[in-house]
Amino acid sequence: MQVLTSSADLKSSQSQRNRIQVEELVSELRDRLKHVWDGGSSEAVALHRKRGKLLAHQRISSLIDPNTPWLELSPLAAWGIYENQVPSAGIITGIGYVSGRPCVIVANDATVKGGTYFPLTIKKHLRAQEIAMQNRLPAIYLVDSGGVFLPKQAEVFADKEHFGRIFYNQARMSAIGIHQVAVVMGMCTAGGAYVPAMCDENIIVKGTGKIYLAGPPLVRAATGEEVTAEALGGADLHTRLSGVSDHLAENEQEALERCRDAIGYLGRARFPPTRDADPLAPLYPESDLYSLIPSSSQQPMDIREIIARLVDGSRFQEFKSRYGTSLVCGFAHWMGHRVGILANSSALFAESALKGAHFVQLCNQRRLPLIFLQNVPGFMVGKRYEEQGIIKAGAKMVQTVATAKVPKFTIMIGVSHGAGNYAMCGRAYNPRFVFGWPNARTSVMGGQQAANVLVTIKQQQLAKRGKRLSDDEIRQQTESVLTQYDIETSAYYSTARLWDDGILDPIETRSTLGFCLDIAYQSPRTDHRQPVYRW
Numbered sequence: 001m002q003v004l005t006s007s008a009d010l011k012s013s014q015s016q017r018n019r020i021q022v023e024e025l026v027s028e029l030r031d032r033l034k035h036v037w038d039g040g041s042s043e044a045v046a047l048h049r050k051r052g053k054l055l056a057h058q059r060i061s062s063l064i065d066p067n068t069p070w071l072e073l074s075p076l077a078a079w080g081i082y083e084n085q086v087p088s089a090g091i092i093t094g095i096g097y098v099s100g101r102p103c104v105i106v107a108n109d110a111t112v113k114g115g116t117y118f119p120l121t122i123k124k125h126l127r128a129q130e131i132a133m134q135n136r137l138p139a140i141y142l143v144d145s146g147g148v149f150l151p152k153q154a155e156v157f158a159d160k161e162h163f164g165r166i167f168y169n170q171a172r173m174s175a176i177g178i179h180q181v182a183v184v185m186g187m188c189t190a191g192g193a194y195v196p197a198m199c200d201e202n203i204i205v206k207g208t209g210k211i212y213l214a215g216p217p218l219v220r221a222a223t224g225e226e227v228t229a230e231a232l233g234g235a236d237l238h239t240r241l242s243g244v245s246d247h248l249a250e251n252e253q254e255a256l257e258r259c260r261d262a263i264g265y266l267g268r269a270r271f272p273p274t275r276d277a278d279p280l281a282p283l284y285p286e287s288d289l290y291s292l293i294p295s296s297s298q299q300p301m302d303i304r305e306i307i308a309r310l311v312d313g314s315r316f317q318e319f320k321s322r323y324g325t326s327l328v329c330g331f332a333h334w335m336g337h338r339v340g341i342l343a344n345s346s347a348l349f350a351e352s353a354l355k356g357a358h359f360v361q362l363c364n365q366r367r368l369p370l371i372f373l374q375n376v377p378g379f380m381v382g383k384r385y386e387e388q389g390i391i392k393a394g395a396k397m398v399q400t401v402a403t404a405k406v407p408k409f410t411i412m413i414g415v416s417h418g419a420g421n422y423a424m425c426g427r428a429y430n431p432r433f434v435f436g437w438p439n440a441r442t443s444v445m446g447g448q449q450a451a452n453v454l455v456t457i458k459q460q461q462l463a464k465r466g467k468r469l470s471d472d473e474i475r476q477q478t479e480s481v482l483t484q485y486d487i488e489t490s491a492y493y494s495t496a497r498l499w500d501d502g503i504l505d506p507i508e509t510r511s512t513l514g515f516c517l518d519i520a521y522q523s524p525r526t527d528h529r530q531p532v533y534r535w
């Protein structure tokens with residue numbers, strides 16, 4: 001195996017500027033994660049505790065095996081949206097080990113607007129279910145929710161990927177053998193009542209757990225019947241009379257223990273994963289990444305220097321290193337798993353796209369998971385490149401990425417613009433997981449290019465009427481587009497909308513992706529045979 005040797009000058013003033021900038025970005029990330037960690041307002045948290053209930057993260061800590069990793073997904077969902085009043089979109093999702101088996105965990109946060117479902121809460125819940133389906137992981141729902149957030153009913157109720165999709169998914173998950181267990185730790189009303197009802201097994205906590213189609217006020221309004229919440233849908237009723245629940249727990253800790261028991265009695269897991277080799281640390285420390293990430297997205301990133309800090313032993317068997325050099329492709333081990341890596345060193349050209357397509361087919365044929373390190377300003381534009389058929393070449397890469405059957409993983413490490421996002425396996429191309437670095441910037445094109453395009457269009461429109469834009473108008477329009485793009489391209493804008501599964505401190509990239517590769521091992525092997533073309 002070839003070994004990457006670093007020639008980066010980490011003491012240069014540029015490297016030091018890079019490090020300062022990335023440290024600031026990582027510190028901002030930590031602050032924001034800390035901000036959302038506790039959930040809702042201090043009053044809501046105090047009331048929740050007074051009721052003898054654990055907070056959502058405490059419930060998860062009690063559920064998962066001690067001293068095992070917990071991969072939280074999209075903790076900054078809804079960041080800056082809904083007046084920033086819905087931390088983590090009111091729902092905690094992630095992957096953790098329960099009774100020795102990795103499980104997807106979905107926990108409502110009742111301190112955030114009663115755990116109700118906003119549009120992004122639903123998107124996050126559905127994404128967690130998708131991860132369970134793709135990776136064949138059991139799903140555990142810790143339910144404590146007032147159902148849909150009623151003022152936004154038009155955005156959450158009736159469409160294909162709205163609230164009803166959660167239960168549709170539960171049925172489909174069950175049909176493909178994905179085990180699901182619910183623990184009812186609070187309110188579970190209306191449609192939400194189907195969450196425990198559609199699980200294989202569910203546990204309800206005495207006193208606080210409630211399941212009903214309509215709560216006492218609605219029953220009174222609809223039929224005039226006066227009934228207490230406990231009599232209408234409490235733990236005693238559901239475990240003794242209705243049979244909606246299977247186990248009554250005296251308190252939350254006991255309920256979580258019953259859940260661990262339920263997972264412990266599932267059939268044998270394909271876990272722990274068989275790695276291809278023992279994980280081997282890279283030759284260079286991951287902390288060097290801070291000095292290697294350019295402080296401006298205009299500066300080039302030396303992608304081999306980055307790869308040398310991520311892969312086992314910094315060993316990288318490069319493929320076609322002399323051809324299509326704007327895309328670097330090669331084989332490596334990542335925490336003991338053999339993988340194929342595609343990483344950008346600049347824009348995609350026709351040759352680099354063809355090389356990428358060839359490499360994706362090779363990995364697919366060899367059943368090697370694919371890792372995409374996206375830093376792609378887009379495909380090269382211009383007459384010369386159109387003549388070379390860059391669209392045909394790009395289409396081949398997009399096709400092979402879309403149809404590859406091996407697990408795919410994408411990390412946004414820099415810019416991601418235009419069709420480069422698609423060819424390098426952006427969210428729409430179904431990677432198992434997508435993460436971004438805090439410096440990542442995603443948009444259809446760079447802000448300056450968008451501003452130039454829009455000014456040109458305006459000028460052409462006005463020219464037809466014999467008018468022109470003044471210098472001041474050009475400056476104003478340019479600044480307004482730049483400001484908009486600056487906000488919308490940020491990693492926080494992306495993660496808030498679940499275009500990714502979370503923002504990573506770059507030095508967590510290796511371990512996080514290693515965990516995801518372990519997880520992907522759970523899914524059944526599909527038939528990978530497809531021809532390999534030398535394009």
Ligand code: COA
Nearest residue numbers: 112113114116145146147148149150151187189190191215
């Ligand atoms: N839609 C919109 N907002 C809701 C809501 C809903 N379904 N359920 C609760 N909220 C809001 C409350 O207005 C309150 O907002 P505020 O903090 O801005 O005042 C916040 O969530 C907390 O609700 P509150 O009733 O004060 O807290 P609680 O812990 O005592 O009770 C619930 C929480 C969810 C049990 C209770 O609010 C409830 O029963 N809600 C109605 C549930 C329902 O009928 N849902 C049907 C939807 S399908």
